[in-house]
Amino acid sequence: FVFLDKLEPRIQMLSVQPDTKPKGCAGCNRKIKDRYLLKALDKYWHEDCLKCACCDCRLGEVGSTLYTKANLILCRRDYLRLFGVTGNCAACSKLIPAFEMVMRAKDNVYHLDCFACQLCNQRFCVGDKFFLKNNMILCQTDYEEGLMKEGYAPQVR
Ligand SMILES: [Zn+2]
Ligand SMILES: [Zn+2]
Ligand SMILES: [Zn+2]
Ligand SMILES: [Zn+2]
Numbered sequence: 001f002v003f004l005d006k007l008e009p010r011i012q013m014l015s016v017q018p019d020t021k022p023k024g025c026a027g028c029n030r031k032i033k034d035r036y037l038l039k040a041l042d043k044y045w046h047e048d049c050l051k052c053a054c055c056d057c058r059l060g061e062v063g064s065t066l067y068t069k070a071n072l073i074l075c076r077r078d079y080l081r082l083f084g085v086t087g088n089c090a091a092c093s094k095l096i097p098a099f100e101m102v103m104r105a106k107d108n109v110y111h112l113d114c115f116a117c118q119l120c121n122q123r124f125c126v127g128d129k130f131f132l133k134n135n136m137i138l139c140q141t142d143y144e145e146g147l148m149k150e151g152y153a154p155q156v157r
Contacts, residue, residue, distance in 0.1 A: 011050065011059060011066055012039040025049050040066055041073075054078040089114050090135065105132055117142055 027049025067079035090108035
């Protein structure tokens with residue numbers, strides 16, 4: 001099965017309208033009575049409460065970008081430090097830059113463009129079945145054909 005890694009970096013700074021009910025902060029659970037609040041991950045935050053879990057820097061000030069992984073909220077620098085190295089594409093063996101969407105299969109990572117059957121170039125969608133054989137990505141058809149040629153396909157009556 002195919003997994004996609006996706007990042008959602010977006011912080012919005014909103015000014016609070018005086019006539020609206022104060023929003024609760026997702027960090028400290030108190031009401032936000034400041035003039036400005038931050039909106040990120042579909043939640044509202046005090047400017048002081050949206051912080052990097054690693055270095056405590058205020059993310060509202062750091063280029064308005066945040067990164068999440070495994071329920072951690074991180075600044076770009078810490079995200080890169082912890083998760084930035086995605087490694088080399090198992091198909092074309094070129095480096096995959098951090099923050100690019102990748103396909104994962106077992107321990108291998110692939111560029112999105114490289115993740116296709118290596119015999120017939122068929123692309124896979126999320127949820128499609130694919131097979132790994134000798135570290136080659138194969139579609140079901142080519143995988144079964146390969147088994148047949150090698151003569152250990154399951155007996156079909
Ligand atoms: Zn707060
Ligand atoms: Zn940080
Ligand atoms: Zn590649
Ligand atoms: Zn194929």
